[in-house]
Amino acid sequence: MSVAERPVMVITGSRKGIGRYLAEHYVAKGYLVEGCSRGEVDLGTPDYRHHQVDVADEKGVRTMVADITKRHGRIDVVLNNAAIASMNHVLLTPAKSANRMLEVNVTGTMLVCRDTAKVMMRRRYGRIVNFTTIVAPIALAGEAVYAASKSAVVTFTRILAFELGQWGITCNSFGATPIMTDMIKGVPQDKIDAVVNNLAIKRLGTPQDCANVCDFFISPSSDNITGQVIYLGGVT
Amino acid sequence: MMARKDAYDIVLESLQEVFVQIGTTPPASVGEDTVLVGNDAVLDSLGVVQLIVEVEQRVEQAHSISVTLANDKAMSQKNSPFRTVGVLTDHVVTTAQEAAS
Numbered sequence: 001m002s003v004a005e006r007p008v009m010v011i012t013g014s015r016k017g018i019g020r021y022l023a024e025h026y027v028a029k030g031y032l033v034e035g036c037s038r039g040e041v042d043l044g045t046p047d048y049r050h051h052q053v054d055v056a057d058e059k060g061v062r063t064m065v066a067d068i069t070k071r072h073g074r075i076d077v078v079l080n081n082a083a084i085a086s087m088n089h090v091l092l093t094p095a096k097s098a099n100r101m102l103e104v105n106v107t108g109t110m111l112v113c114r115d116t117a118k119v120m121m122r123r124r125y126g127r128i129v130n131f132t133t134i135v136a137p138i139a140l141a142g143e144a145v146y147a148a149s150k151s152a153v154v155t156f157t158r159i160l161a162f163e164l165g166q167w168g169i170t171c172n173s174f175g176a177t178p179i180m181t182d183m184i185k186g187v188p189q190d191k192i193d194a195v196v197n198n199l200a201i202k203r204l205g206t207p208q209d210c211a212n213v214c215d216f217f218i219s220p221s222s223d224n225i226t227g228q229v230i231y232l233g234g235v236t
Numbered sequence: 237m238m239a240r241k242d243a244y245d246i247v248l249e250s251l252q253e254v255f256v257q258i259g260t261t262p263p264a265s266v267g268e269d270t271v272l273v274g275n276d277a278v279l280d281s282l283g284v285v286q287l288i289v290e291v292e293q294r295v296e297q298a299h300s301i302s303v304t305l306a307n308d309k310a311m312s313q314k315n316s317p318f319r320t321v322g323v324l325t326d327h328v329v330t331t332a333q334e335a336a337s
Contacts (some may be wrong), residue, residue: 062302117295
């Protein structure tokens with residue numbers, strides 16, 4: 001496959017954790033991956049290009065998408081993985097912390113969807129997967145604002161599916177169970193055990209689980225799968 | 237700085253492209269006063285969305301200026317920066333100028 005024919009994927013929050021795993025996974029599958037995070041990354045392959053961008057920065061996102069479009073002329077897939085969490089009782093949550101979570105998790109997701117969809121619609125093809133979390137449907141105490149921001153992502157994605165469907169762009173959400181990444185390293189083990197013990201499948205999630213769901217959503221054959229949300233572990 | 241004539245040409249080319257994309261026969265003549273939003277508009281609201289995206293991409297391609305043309309007044313019949321071809325052209329020039337500075 002020539003470079004011009006290879007699918008182009010944008011992954012946000014690709015510096016570490018699930019995002020980084022997915023970047024490596026899709027480079028191995030032949031994608032040209034364009035990642036972004038606030039920090040630097042070098043995956044050591046020309047098939048991965050990193051953009052040091054905060055997804056909540058409108059100008060930064062616009063510049064990144066313009067650069068990708070200039071070099072590749074297309075964007076096929078977007079995995080909106082970038083997010084921040086802060087486990088705190090709501091009575092102890094400062095407005096600054098709440099606003100930052102909403103800014104990155106909701107506005108950041110919207111900005112990346114908006115600017116990449118503008119590129120996708122010209123080719124009448126696109127796959128968008130926005131990452132949510134099981135802590136919203138299970139109403140996990142201590143994660144009120146984070147869960148609320150991710151509920152917003154699900155609603156946003158459902159409506160986005162209707163707004164972009166006519167241009168062949170599908171939009172779906174994916175919610176992982178707890179995965180041992182930096183995001184939950186500060187969460188007490190007994191809290192994680194309690195969540196896992198209430199799942200239908202009583203184990204932690206893995207980056208491979210995430211890749212499996214993404215593989216399904218972004219398959220060209222999934223052109224009639226849109227506005228959906230899949231949670232791992234039996235959560236509905 | 238983007239010349240108004242360049243912006244006007246981009247708007248007209250984008251409008252023709254959108255007519256092709258949505259399969260609508262263009263009006264006999266298109267010019268500064270052609271209405272884009274509201275009563276007598278030559279496009280429906282989704283057509284306007286397509287037009288704005290098309291203009292943004294052409295500005296980026298031709299002038300390497302990344303612009304976001306949408307704002308809160310987009311669909312207002314009275315104040316929309318997209319209400320006619322001429323108004324949109326002026327809005328493109330202003331927005332490109334701001335983005336380049």
